[in-house]
Amino acid sequence: MKQISLLGSTGSIGTQTLDVIRTNPDFFRLVALSAGSNITLVLEQIREFKPALVSVMNEADAEIVRKEVGDYTTVLFGEEGLMEVACHPLSDVLVNAVIGSVGLKPTLAAIKAGRDIAIANKETLVTAGHIVTTEANKHGVSLIPVDSEHSAIFQALNGENPKTIDRLIITASGGSFRDRKRENLEGVTVKEALNHPNWSMGAKITIDSATMMNKGLEVIEAHWLFNVPYEQIDVLMHRESIIHSMIEFVDRSVMAQLGTADMRIPIQYALTYPDRLAREAGERLNLWEMEKLHFGKLDMDRYRCMRFAYEAGRSAGTMTTVLNAANEVAVAAFLKNKITFLQIEDLIEESLNRHILISKPNLEEILDADQQTRLFVESKL
Ligand SMILES: NC(=O)C1=CN([C@@H]2O[C@H](COP(=O)(O)OP(=O)(O)OC[C@H]3O[C@@H](n4cnc5c(N)ncnc54)[C@H](OP(=O)(O)O)[C@@H]3O)[C@@H](O)[C@H]2O)C=CC1
Numbered sequence: 001m002k003q004i005s006l007l008g009s010t011g012s013i014g015t016q017t018l019d020v021i022r023t024n025p026d027f028f029r030l031v032a033l034s035a036g037s038n039i040t041l042v043l044e045q046i047r048e049f050k051p052a053l054v055s056v057m058n059e060a061d062a063e064i065v066r067k068e069v070g071d072y073t074t075v076l077f078g079e080e081g082l083m084e085v086a087c088h089p090l091s092d093v094l095v096n097a098v099i100g101s102v103g104l105k106p107t108l109a110a111i112k113a114g115r116d117i118a119i120a121n122k123e124t125l126v127t128a129g130h131i132v133t134t135e136a137n138k139h140g141v142s143l144i145p146v147d148s149e150h151s152a153i154f155q156a157l158n159g160e161n162p163k164t165i166d167r168l169i170i171t172a173s174g175g176s177f178r179d180r181k182r183e184n185l186e187g188v189t190v191k192e193a194l195n196h197p198n199w200s201m202g203a204k205i206t207i208d209s210a211t212m213m214n215k216g217l218e219v220i221e222a223h224w225l226f227n228v229p230y231e232q233i234d235v236l237m238h239r240e241s242i243i244h245s246m247i248e249f250v251d252r253s254v255m256a257q258l259g260t261a262d263m264r265i266p267i268q269y270a271l272t273y274p275d276r277l278a279r280e281a282g283e284r285l286n287l288w289e290m291e292k293l294h295f296g297k298l299d300m301d302r303y304r305c306m307r308f309a310y311e312a313g314r315s316a317g318t319m320t321t322v323l324n325a326a327n328e329v330a331v332a333a334f335l336k337n338k339i340t341f342l343q344i345e346d347l348i349e350e351s352l353n354r355h356i357l358i359s360k361p362n363l364e365e366i367l368d369a370d371q372q373t374r375l376f377v378e379s380k381l
């Protein structure tokens with residue numbers, strides 16, 4: 001029986017993680033969870049899974065939840081609550097499915113407490129990948145990818161010598177505006193941007209897919225998870241999101257992982273690795289139904305966020321912290337109709353251009369770069 005702590009239980013990955021746990025009660029047990037402000041859903045989750053510890057975003061909501069749940073469940077809130085859930089003494093593994101760099105400190109706390117981490121929260125790796133991976137190595141903790149592309153690479157790497165990787169090939173759907181030219185992106189709406197062609201996901205990552213910042217964040221995520229230089233990480237346009245990613249090895253053999261667009265597959269694999277569990281109810285991938293798979297070359301002028309991400313990744317240090325923080329604030333502003341879709345890119349570019357790089361930042365310097373960038377972007381709204 002694997003005991004699980006879950007950050008972000010009310011989100012897209014969080015609810016699918018609970019589905020995996022629900023479907024396999026003999027293998028998994030939820031011991032702690034955190035949510036943001038969706039109190040109706042978190043109360044349902046507490047009634048169903050009876051976790052020993054719950055955390056919500058603010059104190060008033062914690063009070064509401066406390067009144068509704070039995071003595072068995074302790075209810076905390078805020079940053080302290082996230083840290084306690086991340087390190088719960090009964091848990092074997094943390095599923096980090098929170099959105100944004102708010103996931104960084106709980107991740108580091110879980111690593112220091114010796115918990116393995118199934119990581120969906122890519123912003124944490126983009127914000128401070130060097131600190132997270134160094135700490136994980138130091139404490140002998142595994143970072144197991146949940147993101148579909150990284151799970152694909154992880155699966156393709158199983159049993160291989162990582163030194164024989166020649167190139168990672170990360171696939172990209174192109175997002176909701178992939179069939180529009182740049183000049184036709186002026187005035188696109190939030191509703192249109194949220195219409196991802198293949199995946200049903202949370203709002204922030206769906207906008208990131210539309211700008212292709214998601215792919216940029218994933219290139220940086222892959223760099224840290226697999227220790228591969230940026231020169232050896234390519235992005236391949238692939239409309240159908242059926243091939244989740246590939247590795248080209250030095251002998252020119254290419255290993256790919258395929259599957260339907262169902263995140264419960266990589267979530268479950270992250271929890272069962274190195275074993276696999278049957279998913280009897282899971283939809284099969286019937287390639288004959290697709291007839292064709294499409295592939296294309298990445299155009300960095302069309303998708304400026306891809307260029308920003310590669311450049312920030314190569315600059316390293318605090319530059320990727322700034323990339324992520326600027327993107328988080330700009331996307332939140334777009335979702336609230338405060339800026340246009342194309343202004344997301346402009347705000348990120350401006351933030352990167354004005355930033356004075358710290359090459360080997362400590363945690364304090366990372367948190368400061370993150371905060372200063374947020375303040376700067378907010379001042380431009
Ligand atoms: N969705 C997907 O298919 C995929 C997602 N990912 C990555 O997984 C992560 C989660 O994405 P996704 O599930 O789509 O996101 P969602 O927006 O659907 O869910 C985010 C979760 O985090 C909680 N949350 C938000 N802000 C805070 C905060 N400040 N403090 C505490 N909790 C907070 C939300 O709570 P509440 O809703 O209660 O307010 C919710 O539980 C992201 O890093 C994303 O890039 C990676 C691959 C695929």
Ligand SMILES: CC(=O)[C@@H](O)[C@H](O)COP(=O)(O)O
Pocket residue numbers: 147148149171172173174175199205208209210214215241263
């Ligand atoms: C499901 C998942 O992992 C997402 O990150 C997804 O890959 C988004 O797809 P695109 O960014 O390729 O549109």
Ligand SMILES: [Mn+2]
Pocket residue numbers: 147148149218
């Ligand atoms: Mn992905």
